[in-house]
Amino acid sequence: MSSVALDIPQIDALLHEPARLRLMAFLAVVKRADFTYLLKLSEMSKGNLSVQMNRLGDARLVKIEKSFEGNRPRTIYQLTAQGRNALRAYKKNMTAILAALPD
Amino acid sequence: MGEVMLENTGAIEQRVYRAYWNDGLLDVFAAAGVFAIGLFWLFDLPVGAAFVPAWLVPAWGPCRRRLIEPRLGMVEFSDARQRRNTSMLRLILYAGIGCLILGIEMYFLRDRLGQNPSMTLIAGLPAVLLALLAIATAALIATPRFLVYAAVLAGVGTTGGIFGLRPGMILAIAGSVMAVPATAILVRFMRNNAIVSEDAP
Secondary structure (H helix, E strand, C coil), X not given: CCCHHHHCCCCCHHHHCHXXXXXXXXXXXXXXXXXXXXXXXXXXXXXXXXXXXXHHHHCCCEEEEEEEECCEEEEEEEECHHHHHHHHHHHHHHHHHHHHCCC | CCCCCCCCCHHHHHHHHHHHCCCCHHHHHHHHHHHHHHHHHHCCCHHXXXXXXXXHHHHHHHHHHHHHHHHHCCXXXXXXXXXXXXXXXXXXXXXXXXXXXHHHHHHHHHHHHCCCCHHHHHCCHHHHHHHHHXXXXXXXXXXXXXXXXXXXXXXXXXXXXXXXXXXXXXXHHHHHHHHHHHHHHHHHHHHHCCCCCCCCC
């Protein structure tokens, strides 16, 4: 018996996590933003934000630039082309799955 | 890097963009600008009013970096948004220069028109013209709050004209009235948003 699961598009688990998806959605609509801005916008804790952004950075979906302003550290994030493509694919796949669901 | 926006992200971008202006710094700058132009005019130095934008525009970046960014963070909007802003700001700047030229013309013609009853109403015209700029700003940054400033400028301009106030006094009053909510918004923002450090939690 063939599996119906084969017809369901693969969902990117990295993006499917709600906190990371929100961060990616924010970064998709701006050119770049720093840690403080994302912290305020997402209302996440510093630790959680840092962990999630590092995971996105490790996957090369987000470019991370660390610098100092005076003696204060500053981290700036920017969606990479790979990140945009991943987000676009995620949206396409999720739309396909949700459209196939019965009302 | 290609800056292709994802489809249907307009609503998120619009919300983020609108939130960017909610700290009250632009309000304070607008009020200070109107007040300073009025003050120059009041002391018979209308040409000095031309230097107000030249003083405010360069002050914007450092003020934002010092007061807002340590609390709210830094964000750069898309190239498309920045291009749209630049052309709108250019339009607003040209319109502002037009208002100023009109005001200076009035200033030099005031002795000749002094006996004309319509001159008293014309005194409110610069404030009414600045109200139009406030409406344009409200549209540009999607912030209805600037419509209130437009109403203040138009209201003070018309009333001041009827009561025979000089243009400088009208603008100084309008700027002072605008400064009250503008300062309140900025102070509330700074009180509610402590400086954030990126240091490890």
